[in-house]
Structures are given as structure tokens and as C-alpha cells.
Amino acid sequence: MTYPRVALIGLGLIASSMFWAMRRAGMDSHVTGYARSASTRDTARRIGLCDTICDSAEAAVRDADLVVLAVPVGAMGAIAATIAPHLKPGCTVTDVGSVKASVIEAVAPHLPNGVNFVPAHPMAGTEHSGPESGFASLFDNRWCLIVPEGAPEQATAQLESYWQALGASTERMEVAHHDLVCAVVSHVPHLIAYTMVGVADDLRRVSDQEVIKFSAAGFRDFTRIAASDPTMWRDVFLTNKDAALEILGRFTEELFALQRAIRTGDGDTLFDYFTHTRSIRRGILRAGQDTDAPDFGRIRKDG
Amino acid sequence: MTYPRVALIGLGLIASSMFWAMRRAGMDSHVTGYARSASTRDTARRIGLCDTICDSAEAAVRDADLVVLAVPVGAMGAIAATIAPHLKPGCTVTDVGSVKASVIEAVAPHLPNGVNFVPAHPMAGTEHSGPESGFASLFDNRWCLIVPEGAPEQATAQLESYWQALGASTERMEVAHHDLVCAVVSHVPHLIAYTMVGVADDLRRVSDQEVIKFSAAGFRDFTRIAASDPTMWRDVFLTNKDAALEILGRFTEELFALQRAIRTGDGDTLFDYFTHTRSIRRGILRAGQDTDAPDFGRIRKDG
Incomplete structure (x- = not known):
């Protein structure tokens, strides 16, 4: 009906x-x-x-x-x-x-x-x-x-x-769980992407031109979601403040742990972390929520 | 020749x-x-x-x-x-x-x-x-x-x-400039992506299953580069330590500023930041370094 x-x-x-x-x-x-x-x-x-x-x-x-x-x-x-x-x-x-x-x-x-x-x-x-x-x-x-x-x-x-x-x-x-799940899979990833793009844009020692030219090395993936509607996203962060701040807190905690591993030359920690994250990607592919074509299929292999 | x-x-x-x-x-x-x-x-x-x-x-x-x-x-x-x-x-x-x-x-x-x-x-x-x-x-x-x-x-x-x-x-x-540019456009974006995926994988209150199911809301973009070769990336961070730590320092500085704007309800700062980052995306598209198809072309509009 x-x-x-x-x-x-x-x-x-x-x-x-x-x-x-x-x-x-x-x-x-x-x-x-x-x-x-x-x-x-x-x-x-x-x-x-x-x-x-x-x-x-x-x-x-x-x-x-x-x-x-x-x-x-x-x-x-x-x-x-x-x-x-x-x-x-x-x-x-x-x-x-x-x-x-x-x-x-x-x-x-x-x-x-x-x-x-x-x-x-x-x-x-x-x-x-x-x-x-x-x-x-x-x-x-x-x-x-x-x-x-x-x-x-x-x-x-x-x-x-x-x-x-x-x-x-x-x-x-349930409402609170919804807001937490979305902070993890959507809101904080968007904020991180906005931040990464903002940093690149703001560096004096690397020109915008260089950032753009060489973006295919990873950076451009962030620019897509950092091009989303600013009004919508401003409102999301203002209204899902608690969950967003909680996940951001977890994010910086983990980032500092990896930063420390880089500073101290702890290759095992880095290797283990980078190995573990692969399994999540495999789960997403199995669930049909993304394409397995290299580079999201942007590359034409027959080119 | x-x-x-x-x-x-x-x-x-x-x-x-x-x-x-x-x-x-x-x-x-x-x-x-x-x-x-x-x-x-x-x-x-x-x-x-x-x-x-x-x-x-x-x-x-x-x-x-x-x-x-x-x-x-x-x-x-x-x-x-x-x-x-x-x-x-x-x-x-x-x-x-x-x-x-x-x-x-x-x-x-x-x-x-x-x-x-x-x-x-x-x-x-x-x-x-x-x-x-x-x-x-x-x-x-x-x-x-x-x-x-x-x-x-x-x-x-x-x-x-x-x-x-x-x-x-x-x-x-020039060699030092190379390592800095790559820290910006490639190395730090990869570390950020690995971290975001690690956080999502590690939360007790949101299940892996939920993270995977709802990943199309932004998160899945991070999982692609976080599925890259762990040995290669471990070595990158161990050997480009100084530039990576410098850019990571800038990144956390900016992230904290946005986090503060969320905490204090400063919508103007968020809106201005999110507006500014759109221009970088436009530059990348103009330079032919990415596709303008929505969602990297993963969506079939004629579906």
C-alpha cells in the first residue's frame, strides 16, 4: 500500500x-x-x-x-x-x-x-x-x-x-545506538577527511599545485567525501556532538599509539595494525557494500 | 633509446x-x-x-x-x-x-x-x-x-x-621535498585511513557486522587504502619518520581545532572549513586526477 x-x-x-x-x-x-x-x-x-x-x-x-x-x-x-x-x-x-x-x-x-x-x-x-x-x-x-x-x-x-x-x-x-553507529561509519570519517584535506591545503612548504598533481597516491580518496555539502555536515557535528566526540577521542588515542610506534621505530606494532585492518575490507566486499575492482574501478585495466 | x-x-x-x-x-x-x-x-x-x-x-x-x-x-x-x-x-x-x-x-x-x-x-x-x-x-x-x-x-x-x-x-x-610531498599526499592519508579502520574494528559498542553493513556512509572509502600491503607501509613510516611526524603533528593540530568547534558549538568555523576543502576537490578533477562520477563511479545511475 x-x-x-x-x-x-x-x-x-x-x-x-x-x-x-x-x-x-x-x-x-x-x-x-x-x-x-x-x-x-x-x-x-x-x-x-x-x-x-x-x-x-x-x-x-x-x-x-x-x-x-x-x-x-x-x-x-x-x-x-x-x-x-x-x-x-x-x-x-x-x-x-x-x-x-x-x-x-x-x-x-x-x-x-x-x-x-x-x-x-x-x-x-x-x-x-x-x-x-x-x-x-x-x-x-x-x-x-x-x-x-x-x-x-x-x-x-x-x-x-x-x-x-x-x-x-x-x-x-534504537535512537542512541543509531547516532553512535553513524558517528563511526560516517560522521567521524567525514571529519577526518575534511581535516586531511584542510591540512594539505594549508601547508606552506608544499604547494596546492603539488597536492593536486600527486593526489592519486592516496589523498584524492579523502577529497571526495570532503567535497560533501557543508551545511549538512556542520549540522551533523553540532547535533551529534557527544557520539562524534567519543569516537574522535578513540581515534586520536589510536593515532597517538601509531605515531609513537613511528617515533620509536616499532615496526612490529605497525605491521600488526596494518595487517589487521585488511580483514574489515574483506568483510565489506563479502557483504557487497563495495567494489573489489582496483582503485574503486577508476583504473581501466584494459586501457 | x-x-x-x-x-x-x-x-x-x-x-x-x-x-x-x-x-x-x-x-x-x-x-x-x-x-x-x-x-x-x-x-x-x-x-x-x-x-x-x-x-x-x-x-x-x-x-x-x-x-x-x-x-x-x-x-x-x-x-x-x-x-x-x-x-x-x-x-x-x-x-x-x-x-x-x-x-x-x-x-x-x-x-x-x-x-x-x-x-x-x-x-x-x-x-x-x-x-x-x-x-x-x-x-x-x-x-x-x-x-x-x-x-x-x-x-x-x-x-x-x-x-x-x-x-x-x-x-x-629534490630528495627532501619529495619525502615531504609524499608524506602529505600519500603517507599520512594512509596512516589516517589505517587508524580509522582500526578504531571501527575495535569498538565494543558497535559490532563489526554493523560497521561492515553500513560502511557505504563514508567509512568504506578508508578501508580501500587501509587494505594496502602491510610490509610496504610499515617500511614507509619507519623510513620517512621525520616528514610523517611533521605532517601528523599538523593534522592533529587541525583536528583538535575542529573538535573544539564541535564541543563549543561553533558552527561558523565548521561551515567555513567544510566549504574551503571543496575547492581542492575541484582542482583535482580539473587536473584529470580523479573521476567526477558520483561515488567514484561505483553507483550506476542507470541501475
């Missing part, structure tokens, strides 16, 4: 991909869309995103059976307050934020009785952003984490079916 | 790719190969790597016009001592190590007068290793840094032509 009317609030990479994935799945839902910026709305109209692009969030959510909040995490509370009086009784509100505790805290108090709030987090994305970056297969073979937090079972199950129709696998998770 | 006889000492990813690239270039050099392990030599014979696989390094270098040391950086000195008495007068010895100061220090004292030593560093690789991982196009559109360090101009120019025939662009660099 799909939702007859769906409202997408925010029209970036995730929402635009959801629209194309709904179309690919053959859903006949009527889809409204809203973005804060007029130029984003113009772009959305031009490329045929959604059935109707509305000039206000209030208009977009009217009569919607499913309302998807797809704005940066820091903007969730304000948009929830804006739309709350206009929500259809019995509708489901969900979000696509990368952090769950703070989104629930910001959104839930605004929602009227009789509206089902089922937070969700599709773990998919690319380094590109904006309404034109979306595509139908973004969620294929990816996970969408569902954090029901007391939502009715029927509303939760319906949202799961919806995400599965979009190509994702779903898994339910 | 190519080298009539080439000896490849060490038969891993780089040396095996050099052989296939020489064949692709139509070079008619006679190529001998040697690897320390008998099973590597057997594999090499089985897959047709080199014209002759020798059972000793001494035999492999006999009469060679170019001798390529393609062993881990920490093994360069010993192999240089072994082959030195058997080198043909006037031949060129080169290496493919990722560190140059310590390789020069380890190798140069062993080489007899009249042998030209031209250190080099092809900046190419994948996360795979061993004689079967090589392929002819590995060096296409990649850089090979040449560190002449007083070698005769003619021998240096000939080695440059050779690498260009294998697909690489060449650039000459």
Missing part, C-alpha cells in the same frame, strides 16, 4: 532521488515539493521534479499522507513548527536526517496528536548536492535505518515498505 | 605492471625477474611474467642495462649489497620506493663507481599486491618522480624516457 499523496520538504540529493525512485517503482502517488530557495524551486520545475512544486511548505504538506523532511538537520525543528498546523490528521511525518536524537527532540514537540512520526535515515549519498544531483538508483543495495521511537507499528511498517520499494533494505534501530 | 636488458628485482604490483607496460609499449628489451619467495617466482613463471625468472638476484642483474629495485623500502639496502658485485659497468640502477632519502642512504654506498644510480618513484598503485595484481595501464596518467641526486644527465634523461614510454609523466624533485 503506497501513500496517495507525498510531500517532499527540501529538494536536495536525497529528496530528488526519492522522487525518481518512486517513479521508477511505478508508484502513482501525487508528489508535491518545496524548497526554501526560489532558484531551487525553479530548477525543480524545469527538470520535472515532483508533480507540483509549491511556494510554501504549508501548501506542500496539505492533504499529504506522507511528509518527508529532507532539510539539513539543524533546520528540522523550524520546518516542523511551520508545517504542524497544516498536517492532515493521521498522516505520517518522517525525515532523512543523519542524526536521530536531536531531530526527534526538535521535531516531535511540534507535531499534533494523531500524526505519526517515524524518523528514518537512508544511508546513501554522493559528494554532489542539489535538486539536479538526484537519480533513481541512489538507494539500491543501501540501508535505510528506521528509528520508530514509539510510533504505531502500522505506520512504521508502511514506511519500511515504502523505502523497500525505493530500493533500500530497512533495519530498525 | 630503450635498455636492451632490464632486471626487475621484486615482483609485486609495481614490477609486474612495469613488465606488462613495457610489452604494451613494444619494447624489445630482454627482461629478467627475481623475487625472494619461491612461490612468487613460480607464479611469475606460470603467468608469463618476464622473459626469464632467475633464482637469485645476482643472476637476474647480470648484464642488465637497467636494474629496478622494486622491493619494500626497508629491504633496499640488503638487496643493493647483494647485487653490487654483479652489476655491469655503466648500467643504471633505479628503484620504485615511496621514500627517497632513506633509500639513497641505504643503496648508494653499495654501488660501485661507474654505475649510475637514479632514484625514482612511480606514484601509482592499487590496494592489491603480488605478481598477479599487475596490469599494463597502471602508470597511465600518473606521475613518476625522479630524484637525480647527482646522477649523470644522460642516465637521468634515459630513465625519464623509459617511464614516459610506460605511460607516466615524469617530474624531477
Whole structure:
């Protein structure tokens, strides 16, 4: 059973991909869309995103059976307050934020009785952003984490079916655990990548030109995720502070141990560490979560 | 002018790719190969790597016009001592190590007068290793840094032509600058990636299974380079200690500044930092050193 009317609030990479994935799945839902910026709305109209692009969030959510909040995490509370009086009784509100505790805290108090709030987090994305970056297969073979937090079972199950129709696998998770898992697999890796790129950019003794020219030696892998949307990531770190700081603390602890091994010439520690980390990569390949082609397949062996 | 006889000492990813690239270039050099392990030599014979696989390094270098040391950086000195008495007068010895100061220090004292030593560093690789991982196009559109360090101009120019025939662009660099540049674009990024993967693997509160399942959210990008050859990387850090520690010091300094911004809720600092790092990515794409396809092209948009 799909939702007859769906409202997408925010029209970036995730929402635009959801629209194309709904179309690919053959859903006949009527889809409204809203973005804060007029130029984003113009772009959305031009490329045929959604059935109707509305000039206000209030208009977009009217009569919607499913309302998807797809704005940066820091903007969730304000948009929830804006739309709350206009929500259809019995509708489901969900979000696509990368952090769950703070989104629930910001959104839930605004929602009227009789509206089902089922937070969700599709773990998919690319380094590109904006309404034109979306595509139908973004969620294929990816996970969408569902954090029901007391939502009715029927509303939760319906949202799961919806995400599965979009190509994702779903898994339910408790809110604090969600935020910790994401700090490990996503938030801290992004911060580390931003930092590494920032260091390279800031060195006086090595020119930007050199960093760019020779980036294929490892550095360029970091630049991809360090090119992700700055507003989204600022909000992630501001709102998942505790888990991010905990994992960062563990990271620096380990880094200092390896730094000490380098300083003291302790080759055995380095070798053992570097051997151990290979097994995680093998697990990811076995789970079908990455390609085994050398260099992510960027190299053409037949070149 | 190519080298009539080439000896490849060490038969891993780089040396095996050099052989296939020489064949692709139509070079008619006679190529001998040697690897320390008998099973590597057997594999090499089985897959047709080199014209002759020798059972000793001494035999492999006999009469060679170019001798390529393609062993881990920490093994360069010993192999240089072994082959030195058997080198043909006037031949060129080169290496493919990722560190140059310590390789020069380890190798140069062993080489007899009249042998030209031209250190080099092809900046190419994948996360795979061993004689079967090589392929002819590995060096296409990649850089090979040449560190002449007083070698005769003619021998240096000939080695440059050779690498260009294998697909690489060449650039000459001074030894200390080479080691610093590589610490930035390659060595420290690898250490950071190893550390991030180690942290994820070691957390009690998030299972390995979760880390693997949800790795596409950013983490998996780190696991690729953290799957690189442990012996090679141990030696890199032991031998490029000063530059690696310097860049690591800068890295932790920046990381602490961002960590402080998270702790104090300083969103402007985070936003500015995350905006700035995007420009480096754009430079890399403009320089043709990476693909602009979302997610390194791992996602099939037409899926």
C-alpha cells in the first residue's frame, strides 16, 4: 500500500532521488515539493521534479499522507513548527536526517496528536548536492535505518515498505545506538577527511599545485567525501556532538599509539595494525557494500 | 633509446605492471625477474611474467642495462649489497620506493663507481599486491618522480624516457621535498585511513557486522587504502619518520581545532572549513586526477 499523496520538504540529493525512485517503482502517488530557495524551486520545475512544486511548505504538506523532511538537520525543528498546523490528521511525518536524537527532540514537540512520526535515515549519498544531483538508483543495495521511537507499528511498517520499494533494505534501530553507529561509519570519517584535506591545503612548504598533481597516491580518496555539502555536515557535528566526540577521542588515542610506534621505530606494532585492518575490507566486499575492482574501478585495466 | 636488458628485482604490483607496460609499449628489451619467495617466482613463471625468472638476484642483474629495485623500502639496502658485485659497468640502477632519502642512504654506498644510480618513484598503485595484481595501464596518467641526486644527465634523461614510454609523466624533485610531498599526499592519508579502520574494528559498542553493513556512509572509502600491503607501509613510516611526524603533528593540530568547534558549538568555523576543502576537490578533477562520477563511479545511475 503506497501513500496517495507525498510531500517532499527540501529538494536536495536525497529528496530528488526519492522522487525518481518512486517513479521508477511505478508508484502513482501525487508528489508535491518545496524548497526554501526560489532558484531551487525553479530548477525543480524545469527538470520535472515532483508533480507540483509549491511556494510554501504549508501548501506542500496539505492533504499529504506522507511528509518527508529532507532539510539539513539543524533546520528540522523550524520546518516542523511551520508545517504542524497544516498536517492532515493521521498522516505520517518522517525525515532523512543523519542524526536521530536531536531531530526527534526538535521535531516531535511540534507535531499534533494523531500524526505519526517515524524518523528514518537512508544511508546513501554522493559528494554532489542539489535538486539536479538526484537519480533513481541512489538507494539500491543501501540501508535505510528506521528509528520508530514509539510510533504505531502500522505506520512504521508502511514506511519500511515504502523505502523497500525505493530500493533500500530497512533495519530498525534504537535512537542512541543509531547516532553512535553513524558517528563511526560516517560522521567521524567525514571529519577526518575534511581535516586531511584542510591540512594539505594549508601547508606552506608544499604547494596546492603539488597536492593536486600527486593526489592519486592516496589523498584524492579523502577529497571526495570532503567535497560533501557543508551545511549538512556542520549540522551533523553540532547535533551529534557527544557520539562524534567519543569516537574522535578513540581515534586520536589510536593515532597517538601509531605515531609513537613511528617515533620509536616499532615496526612490529605497525605491521600488526596494518595487517589487521585488511580483514574489515574483506568483510565489506563479502557483504557487497563495495567494489573489489582496483582503485574503486577508476583504473581501466584494459586501457 | 630503450635498455636492451632490464632486471626487475621484486615482483609485486609495481614490477609486474612495469613488465606488462613495457610489452604494451613494444619494447624489445630482454627482461629478467627475481623475487625472494619461491612461490612468487613460480607464479611469475606460470603467468608469463618476464622473459626469464632467475633464482637469485645476482643472476637476474647480470648484464642488465637497467636494474629496478622494486622491493619494500626497508629491504633496499640488503638487496643493493647483494647485487653490487654483479652489476655491469655503466648500467643504471633505479628503484620504485615511496621514500627517497632513506633509500639513497641505504643503496648508494653499495654501488660501485661507474654505475649510475637514479632514484625514482612511480606514484601509482592499487590496494592489491603480488605478481598477479599487475596490469599494463597502471602508470597511465600518473606521475613518476625522479630524484637525480647527482646522477649523470644522460642516465637521468634515459630513465625519464623509459617511464614516459610506460605511460607516466615524469617530474624531477629534490630528495627532501619529495619525502615531504609524499608524506602529505600519500603517507599520512594512509596512516589516517589505517587508524580509522582500526578504531571501527575495535569498538565494543558497535559490532563489526554493523560497521561492515553500513560502511557505504563514508567509512568504506578508508578501508580501500587501509587494505594496502602491510610490509610496504610499515617500511614507509619507519623510513620517512621525520616528514610523517611533521605532517601528523599538523593534522592533529587541525583536528583538535575542529573538535573544539564541535564541543563549543561553533558552527561558523565548521561551515567555513567544510566549504574551503571543496575547492581542492575541484582542482583535482580539473587536473584529470580523479573521476567526477558520483561515488567514484561505483553507483550506476542507470541501475
